[in-house]
Amino acid sequence: MDSALGGMELAGRSSPMDELADFLDQLKTKKLAEGNFLGFLNVLIGRRISLGESIISNGLGWRDLAGWLKKVRWDPEMVRELGIDPLELIPRDRQRYWFAAISRAGVDSLKGAEAGTRFAAALTSAGYQVGPAPKPGLT
DSSP states (O other): OOOTTSSOOOOOOSSHHHHHHHHHHHHHHHTTTTTOHHHHHHHHHHOOEEETTEEEESOOOHHHHHHHHHHTTOOGGGGGGGTOOGGGSOSSOHHHHHHHHHHHHTTTSHHHHHHHHHHHHHHHHTTOEEOOOOOTTOO
């Protein structure tokens, strides 16, 4: 598969949590969210993502996504794309750091929905199935 992710495939682990961890690690490695971090947040929070018969996510709550970003050691400088200075956030507690960034990002705004549509298109071109966007204000 020729894609923006370089033909990435999940390792075929059995646990959905393992698949989500693999998915996030691979997105981070391939830097697919760079330049569209708001879209990344919008899709991970509000849409179903699957690969073939394997469901990666049915949408995550803000706190859950913050925990995953901490777990996979997502680059904290990415918040700059959201117009947030990393020094304004809680540096020692990464889960609170990411939660605060998500809460300030506007993931349920029109801008967030448009960014989510762009990110979903990138995932789709990489072979993933991405569910439809929720109605505005419901993420």
